[in-house]
Amino acid sequence: MEAVNHFRHTAYACIQLQLFLLIGFASAGNPHLHYDWLVSHAHRAPLGIVKQVIVINGQFPGPTLIATTNDILNINVRNDLTEPFLLTWNGVQQRRNSWQDGVQGTNCPIPPGKNWTYSFQMKDQIGSFFYFPSLLLQKASGGFGAVRINNRIIIPVPFPSPFQEFDVLIGDWFNADHRDLRSLLDHGNSLPIPDGILINGVRPYQATFGFQPGATYRLRISNVGLKTSVNLRIQDHLMLLVETEGSYTLKQYYESLDIHVGQSYSVLVTANQTAGSSYYMVATSRFIIPELAGIAVIQYPGSQGHPIGPFPPGPRPFDFRYSMEQARSIRWDLKVGAARPNPQGSFHYGLINVSQNIILENDMAIIGNHQRYTVNGISFVQPDTPLKLADYFQLNDVFKGDSIPNAPDGRYPALGTSVFDLKYRDFIHIVFQNSLPTLQTWHIDGYNFFVVGMDEGKWDSSRRSTYNMIDAISRSTIQVYPNSWTAIMVELDNQGMWNVRSQEAEKWYLGQELYIRVKGVGQDDPSTIPTQDEVPIPANVIRCGRAGSFT
Template sequence: MRGVKLLAACLYLAAAATVVVHAEDPYFHHVWNVTYGTASPLGVPQQVILINGQFPGPNINSTSNNNVIINVFNNLDEPFLLTWNGIQHRKNCWQDGTPGTMCPIMPGTNYTYHFQPKDQIGSYFYYPTTGMHRAAGGYGGLRVNSRLLIPVPYADPEDDYTVLIGDWYTKSHTQLKKFLDGGRTIGRPDGIVINGKSGKGDGSDAPLFTLKPERLTGLGSVTWVSDIYHFRIQNHKMKLVEWKDRTFFKRLRLSRRSRWPVLWHIVTANQEPKDYYMVASSRFLKTVITTTGLLRYEGGKGPASSQLPAGPVGWAWSLNQFRSFRWNLTASAARPNPQGSYHYGKINITRTIKLVNTQGKVDGKLRFALNGVSHTEPETPLKLAEYFGISDKVFKYDTITDDPTPEQIKNIKIEPNVLNITHRTFVEVVFENHEKSVQSWHLDGYSFFSVAVEPGTWTPEKRKNYNLLDAVSRHTVQVYPKCWAAILLTFDNCGMWNVRSENTERRYLGQQLYASVLSPEKSLRDEYNMPETSLQCGLVKNTPKPVNPYAGA
């Protein structure tokens, strides 16, 4: 799909939250009511998903090691789940919110999430993973601040703003789902929204944000789902800060959830006090879709210019920008797990997995696949089947090979797609895109080092072009048409973790898999037990939980 795409920024606390004093790290409690509502993002009244009556939903403001507790009440007429995109959930895939790890929250019931962001300061977001719900809303921003004991290499901005950019369809999520279930594509989106609105651009729009002249302002950098977007602000430059070379950019390419490890994009309000347009436009579509959102200077006079800044042309521009990003190894900040992984270029690779995206017809219906397998979600979540010792009744490990043949890629079959990954191995994953469309891939539970994106097909000789020194740590990578991308990471985080296309249409029709990382010692040092409050469904419904399977040393 070309679903909704987010650009999550530095956030302020928008949901009602109460801090409870504990001897341990602070707890923040939220209560969310998920309902349907009516909105007109593109001028057409339609059903949207609200959280506490808001579209987009409340922002979460957190700090490293905070305990975030969110009690979600599902008042929809369908099962519902939320995932916390980019949050690594160390040892705790039970809170990941994907259909392979959790049972959905059924209508009229509730479930309480509890997760703890670790050393991963920056801007993230949440969104629904059930059905086609994320095409209807239910998303919002999630910020993780640095603890005070870890200095950050920039001055505090005057204000922080959440910017949420996404495509929008005028058809409901239920209609989009019917299209896909019937074997047809949903096509390109009808428009783009910024914070749930699409600007008219005629001077009648209300400002989304008001800036104080000559002050720094924080805008964040997460995108969500769908096609590549290009974001820019009239007459303003943005400065990327945190961990890497701090460079000014007049424009920033924001692609499918390509969350760079930055806390802010700093904008200095140093232009003539008046109105200015933020502009978001699609990339890699034959017909460019554009929308605007208004910035206003406090006390400023004068409308925004109708002349919008142009976006780039061609995918080579994006490829060159990818190569320009480098980690500032001298900046003070929390480093990603595992310990020492920022020396990733000196670690020997123990396994190479090549993943090739394809599409085709199965029984006359459109399906998308990885290495010839189109994933389907079983009634029993994969992690529960594994935990209860009945995985052989639900799925098979390694139904795909690490280096698929053309024949394997071509012949698509539908079944659960689960990789068996050895704990603490250092793995090279190569995403190879033979298609004419851009692809985007996300890995839950981890940050990885994106070391190369190049045209053509991958061969072992291409490793000589890897950036093995200062590549940026990310959780999403783009693969441009007829290109490949390589990532490196240590699979040290036990659990069942989703690897998925960030094109919602492709993800819904099977272009995803799960990586099962099990602790051989079955120790609580490596993975938490299933929480007592976890929901049970499928073959394990009403089944007593195993007695402390991870109760070892």
């Protein structure tokens, strides 16, 4: 394996040199995109009940961010709410720049009446993503929007250009105010069943998509909800899956697609019907009772009124096996490029020696007479100073590295601030073990990872024989089915302090998260390639907590 590692690092160095020759000289000329966003409240009635929602520049959902690989974004956010506010960029990988991650462990909140400018590069990335508020359960009131990162002109897209692209933001919705929902959790209760499913922020039949006969459309679909998996299908139309969270997939047709909380997909849909008719787009909840439905309308020229006929059928509401088999069918297209000239398959993850094995088991516990969620027995609590600032200013009493075991150890559930210390360029094997009877979703900020296996039951080392070590999909959010496990592999190629969390807002809010601190190693280590350190602390960084007095 030493020879494999030597080959791996030598090959990586060659690829980096080739990329420098191809695009490095142009890096100084990458476009800077500037946005001014005003975050405020407005009254909307998505399900017929008026509610105070969070809008950006008056829009709900917020503006779509459209950029190209390597563009540099400068987004000035003015917080006109009565609460602190942060945005996080779900799946967008800020390279060596967790200063811009927008979660409570990396950033001080933007106070009411103040502004802060996010500045980050869409470095070596393409794909479909979204942003959302990361604090105080504010996502339940909106503040989310779509993100598109397009290929550079010199990198071909592996399918014909669609006639048009649509963002499709689906998710559960609660008529209650996010502050009331937060109060429920603070008092030891669970969130109720959602009141409905929205498509692009509106009630059933209000979202419409115009199709021209014979044209092909790209739908960029994200589940922006709080807790509910959703199945999407279109009456009398098939969906050709082409991309998920920055990875081009082997092209496969699906009649319906399960999209779990925090996940994003791109599908191509060909308008194979004739003018004068309209068709249902249906998004139904999964794994809850009663089943909820969001409905949009595909309109062909000359169509009037609602579609006719029954809704297109979907899977049985609690058919976990169907959902797991569908997830296993999604594969990486090894032959095509994405953000870089080399094919996706040139990175042979199956040949890399694993540096560390980590098992993360989620559970529920009563701690201090309150319901909490845990990872390896620890329910995360935020310290008074963001971890990123505490690390930078060497405030050693805020948190400790390696403060969470790398496997469940039977400890009594307790509150804590969980941080893994991991080495830059290490290759990590992580197993998410779900011991609960409900589906779980996990997300890692700053990274994509290879989903090498998933199955029912308890994971043990014998399960490695079932892993896909050739064309496993690379993505940033993955589901773990009830009483099941999911295994991933990830190269730690992005320095910084990165959030690992449940994508379900209730579980995240009640402690199901941790951080990985990925630090560079010394250049005297012969097993590594000399690398640049993380980007410097931003000049405009907000200081709070015990870091408030530092300059």
